[in-house]
Amino acid sequence: MGLIVQKFGGTSVGNSERILNVAERVIEEKNRGNDVVVVVSAMGKTTDQLVSLAGEVTSSPSKREMDMLLTTGEQITISLLAMALQHKGYDAISFTGWQAGIETEPVFGNARVLNIERTRLQAELAKGKVVIVAGFQGATADGEIATLGRGGSDTTAVALAAALKADKCDIYTDVTGVFTTDPRYVKGARKLLSISYDEMLELANLGAGVLHPRAVEFAKNYHVPLEVRSSMERESGTIIEEEGKMEQNLVVRGIAFEDKITKVTVLGLSNTLSSLSTIFTTLANNHLNVDIIIQSTTNKNTTDLSFSIHSEDLKDTLQVLADNKESLKYENVQFESDLAKVSIVGSGMVSNPGVAAKMFEVLANESIEVKMVSTSEIKVSTVVEEGNMIRAVDSLHQAFELAGTTVKS
Amino acid sequence: MGLIVQKFGGTSVGNSERILNVAERVIEEKNRGNDVVVVVSAMGKTTDQLVSLAGEVTSSPSKREMDMLLTTGEQITISLLAMALQHKGYDAISFTGWQAGIETEPVFGNARVLNIERTRLQAELAKGKVVIVAGFQGATADGEIATLGRGGSDTTAVALAAALKADKCDIYTDVTGVFTTDPRYVKGARKLLSISYDEMLELANLGAGVLHPRAVEFAKNYHVPLEVRSSMERESGTIIEEEGKMEQNLVVRGIAFEDKITKVTVLGLSNTLSSLSTIFTTLANNHLNVDIIIQSTTNKNTTDLSFSIHSEDLKDTLQVLADNKESLKYENVQFESDLAKVSIVGSGMVSNPGVAAKMFEVLANESIEVKMVSTSEIKVSTVVEEGNMIRAVDSLHQAFELAGTTVKS
Numbered sequence: 001m002g003l004i005v006q007k008f009g010g011t012s013v014g015n016s017e018r019i020l021n022v023a024e025r026v027i028e029e030k031n032r033g034n035d036v037v038v039v040v041s042a043m044g045k046t047t048d049q050l051v052s053l054a055g056e057v058t059s060s061p062s063k064r065e066m067d068m069l070l071t072t073g074e075q076i077t078i079s080l081l082a083m084a085l086q087h088k089g090y091d092a093i094s095f096t097g098w099q100a101g102i103e104t105e106p107v108f109g110n111a112r113v114l115n116i117e118r119t120r121l122q123a124e125l126a127k128g129k130v131v132i133v134a135g136f137q138g139a140t141a142d143g144e145i146a147t148l149g150r151g152g153s154d155t156t157a158v159a160l161a162a163a164l165k166a167d168k169c170d171i172y173t174d175v176t177g178v179f180t181t182d183p184r185y186v187k188g189a190r191k192l193l194s195i196s197y198d199e200m201l202e203l204a205n206l207g208a209g210v211l212h213p214r215a216v217e218f219a220k221n222y223h224v225p226l227e228v229r230s231s232m233e234r235e236s237g238t239i240i241e242e243e244g245k246m247e248q249n250l251v252v253r254g255i256a257f258e259d260k261i262t263k264v265t266v267l268g269l270s271n272t273l274s275s276l277s278t279i280f281t282t283l284a285n286n287h288l289n290v291d292i293i294i295q296s297t298t299n300k301n302t303t304d305l306s307f308s309i310h311s312e313d314l315k316d317t318l319q320v321l322a323d324n325k326e327s328l329k330y331e332n333v334q335f336e337s338d339l340a341k342v343s344i345v346g347s348g349m350v351s352n353p354g355v356a357a358k359m360f361e362v363l364a365n366e367s368i369e370v371k372m373v374s375t376s377e378i379k380v381s382t383v384v385e386e387g388n389m390i391r392a393v394d395s396l397h398q399a400f401e402l403a404g405t406t407v408k409s
Numbered sequence: 410m411g412l413i414v415q416k417f418g419g420t421s422v423g424n425s426e427r428i429l430n431v432a433e434r435v436i437e438e439k440n441r442g443n444d445v446v447v448v449v450s451a452m453g454k455t456t457d458q459l460v461s462l463a464g465e466v467t468s469s470p471s472k473r474e475m476d477m478l479l480t481t482g483e484q485i486t487i488s489l490l491a492m493a494l495q496h497k498g499y500d501a502i503s504f505t506g507w508q509a510g511i512e513t514e515p516v517f518g519n520a521r522v523l524n525i526e527r528t529r530l531q532a533e534l535a536k537g538k539v540v541i542v543a544g545f546q547g548a549t550a551d552g553e554i555a556t557l558g559r560g561g562s563d564t565t566a567v568a569l570a571a572a573l574k575a576d577k578c579d580i581y582t583d584v585t586g587v588f589t590t591d592p593r594y595v596k597g598a599r600k601l602l603s604i605s606y607d608e609m610l611e612l613a614n615l616g617a618g619v620l621h622p623r624a625v626e627f628a629k630n631y632h633v634p635l636e637v638r639s640s641m642e643r644e645s646g647t648i649i650e651e652e653g654k655m656e657q658n659l660v661v662r663g664i665a666f667e668d669k670i671t672k673v674t675v676l677g678l679s680n681t682l683s684s685l686s687t688i689f690t691t692l693a694n695n696h697l698n699v700d701i702i703i704q705s706t707t708n709k710n711t712t713d714l715s716f717s718i719h720s721e722d723l724k725d726t727l728q729v730l731a732d733n734k735e736s737l738k739y740e741n742v743q744f745e746s747d748l749a750k751v752s753i754v755g756s757g758m759v760s761n762p763g764v765a766a767k768m769f770e771v772l773a774n775e776s777i778e779v780k781m782v783s784t785s786e787i788k789v790s791t792v793v794e795e796g797n798m799i800r801a802v803d804s805l806h807q808a809f810e811l812a813g814t815t816v817k818s
Binding site: 016017019020050053056057058059060061062064065066068069071072075076078079080083084086087093096098099120143144145 | 425426428429459462463465466467468469470471473474475477478480481484485487488489491492493495496502503505507508529552553554
């Protein structure tokens with residue numbers, strides 16, 4: 001007897017047949033004697049369809065109204081899943097984000113969860129009901145509907161698991177677990193039995209795509225055990241927990257990659273103690289995410305600063321920089337698009353010097369130019385041209401001996 | 410300078426192009442110097458599509474989850490209309506039913522509006538914004554999403570007009586006004602310049618389809634002037650107000666008709682003082698609407714009771730009667746489906762004896778059997794076979810001299 005939070009993504013609830021399949025997975029868990037909270041995303045292409053509908057009306061929709069529009073997607077799924085469970089003879093009740101007590105900060109399009117008021121969900125669980133919650137959404141203290149941004153349904157699931165002190169949070173998806181790299185692009189990519197929060201966090205942050213980084217962070221902070229597993233197959237997935245079992249004591253655990261990266265360079269930035277703080281505070285206040293940052297001082301008075309962003313944020317980033325040119329005190333802005341980020345991740349790296357050197361050597365042998373570099377204790381990231389991305393991943397996957405047979409259990 | 414509530418139905422917001430057209434109609438009103446509150450329905454066939462999606466999952470969806478599902482339809486429209494207005498340079502903000510402070514009774518599928526908390530809407534109007542509200546929906550005091558039933562968006566519009574003390578409530582639809590009868594079926598049907606609340610109420614109740622009866626009742630009770638008009642044409646529509654202007658002093662003002670009627674007969678009902686009250690209280694408690702009621706006493710101890718319902722409520726009605734057979738004390742239940750109701754309406758009727766007689770004569774001449782009759786001071790309703798409906802309307806429209814040229818203004 002415990003409490004399990006299950007999360008099913010858009011593909012898993014893509015049509016009514018799949019929703020009935022999800023109901024079966026919920027019932028299996030319920031029949032094991034567990035209380036179940038289910039978090040679902042919008043059905044398949046619903047979000048894309050809504051975005052395109054907005055595009056027919058305006059080229060620059062306000063974020064508030066986009067959130068109003070997009071949150072209908074998950075609301076459709078929760079009601080259909082509740083109906084499916086009721087149809088199969090199980091008591092179920094659906095809740096939108098605001099009904100589930102998910103309070104977010106007052107930001108549209110990319111809000112953080114501030115608090116979860118558990119009373120209503122706990123009351124329904126106590127009645128033996130399966131509780132279904134719309135992912136990706138919440139409401140501000142003022143009663144405004146806000147979304148949690150990309151991958152927000154993962155965050156909803158983990159946040160609910162933390163708030164309700166769930167025993168486990170299962171992330172059901174269209175892959176069978178976390179792989180050494182994306183098996184759609186690299187032959188021999190291998191499923192990991194387990195991985196640590198920190199490694200997963202680097203992989204998630206680096207665009208592995210299986211799990212949203214904010215969700216992993218939440219899970220790490222609140223010690224929520226996660227399992228990434230398939231909504232179609234019955235095999236076990238990948239457990240994400242405090243210390244990943246060192247199955248093969250690999251120095252590099254996985255390789256992540258992400259395209260649509262743009263490098264922005266601010267030239268002739270006034271070289272004062274506060275200039276870096278000012279520029280990134282300004283961007284953060286406009287909810288623009290900056291990833292890799294490189295500074296190279298050219299002379300005493302000014303400095304050149306480069307940073308990477310998602311290409312979709314380029315327009316807003318340039319606008320914010322232009323709007324604040326006077327206060328930021330710089331000469332010029334340049335940018336380079338069509339870039340990609342390739343990263344190696346592994347907690348064994350910290351005790352193995354020369355891992356970064358080996359990475360650069362592999363890329364150099366492939367004649368791949370490295371445009372930016374960033375390192376942490378457990379990862380090395382490089383920015384390369386988009387066209388070189390898959391070749392870089394492939395050669396690194398071989399060089400670090402990650403290939404192998406998929407672990408079945 | 411005043412406050413106008415505009416309501417646009419599903420056809421008027423059927424696609425993005427029409428939503429942009431609706432934005433123009435809103436802007437015209439705003440540019441006249443008025444504050445504007447806009448109530449919209451779900452886009453075109455959205456509600457039907459959602460109902461069919463539910464049908465793929467279960468044959469008997471719970472009403473709570475249907476409300477959860479269907480309310481997404483209006484939420485999509487409000488966000489798109491807000492985007493359209495913002496695109497055209499007008500400040501606008503959209504609200505779901507619960508955000509707009511529309512509190513309903515705790516009933517799903519057919520809830521009544523209990524109260525409207527105006528603060529939030531008034532604050533946005535004071536900022537000069539166009540306020541857009543999702544029709545058809547509200548929330549209970551417990552935060553459950555509930556719909557107002559068929560034609561509920563009209564009710565939302567009139568309830569908001571009453572709560573905000575609007576100067577006028579314009580119901581934009583796909584017809585140019587209220588007609589003597591449905592022009593799609595009867596040639597020579599004529600648009601009325603004005604009509605009284607009571608006449609409109611009878612016409613709305615009788616299935617004229619232009620306006621929801623609950624909305625007319627609300628308008629009458631709170632003295633909200635209504636105008637039914639076209640969302641595509643610029644011509645004036647039909648004003649609904651305290652005393653309709655007696656343009657031609659017609660005895661009969663209009664003819665309403667409605668198909669999908671079922672006559673239910675309860676045989677051998679125990680003839681006590683409370684038996685009628687018990688049976689209809691039981692049906693009402695199950696939110697089943699009964700229309701015409703006929704009682705004929707056959708002997709001292711028992712009575713036969715007939716009433717008409719919407720055919721879609723037949724299954725539930727038979728279930729409720731069966732479930733309560735013991736307490737209701739009757740012998741048997743019969744029913745006859747595929748019936749229709751045809752009614753003549755006009756406030757002149759009260760001072761003109763013989764109107765009902767003329768109606769029966771017209772129907773008899775057409776060899777149309779009258780299955781049930783019900784009268785009020787301003788209407789006579791008959792139930793006939795569905796196949797005779799249009800012929801009955803046609804012959805009555807001619808006999809009461811309703812045909813004429815459409816009034817343009």
